Amino acid sequence: MRATHTDTIENLYLEHRGWLSVFIQRRMGCPETTADLIQDTYLRILTSGRLPEQKDARKYLTHIAKGLVIDVFRRRRVEEAYLDYLKQQPEDTAHSVETQALMIEALTEIDSLLHRLPANVRQALLMRQLDGMSYKAIAERLNVSVSSVEKYIAKGLQACLTASILSD
Incomplete structure (x- = not known):
C-alpha cells in the first residue's frame, strides 16, 4: 500500500470519524457495535483500494455504513x-x-444471497424450493408467464451455484 494512500485514509478517518460515529450510533444504539461498524467501514475502504473524492467522502462513508448497519440487522x-x-x-x-x-x-x-436477487427471482425460487409450488402456480401468483418463472428459477439456482463455488 502506498504511503499517500495510507495518509489519505488516515485523513479521511480523522476528519469524519466523529459524525460517522453519531450517524451509526443513532441507528444502532450500542457504543460497542458502533465502534465495530466504524472500524468495518474503514476496513472496507482499505480492502477495496478505492478512495472517495474529498467532496464525496461523507456520501461514500454513509453508503458503506448503511450497508453494514443493514447487515447487522x-x-x-x-x-x-x-x-x-x-x-x-x-x-x-x-x-x-x-x-x-x-x-x-x-x-x-443465504439470506444475503437471496436479498441480492431481483424480487421476482427470489420469490419464485422460494415458492419453488420452500413451498414446493409448481411453475404454473408460481406464474399465476406472480402474474407472469411460465417461461418467466423458468428463467427466474434458473437465475436463482445459478446464483446459488455460483455462491457455492466461490465459497469453496
Missing part, C-alpha cells in the same frame, strides 16, 4: 429466527454453540 433477524426454531426442537437434538454459530453464519450468507 439482517444477521440479528436470522439469528433470532434460528434460535426460536431451536427452542421448538426436542432437547435431545440440541447443537453445540459452535454448530449454532456455523449455522447462523450459513443462514446469514
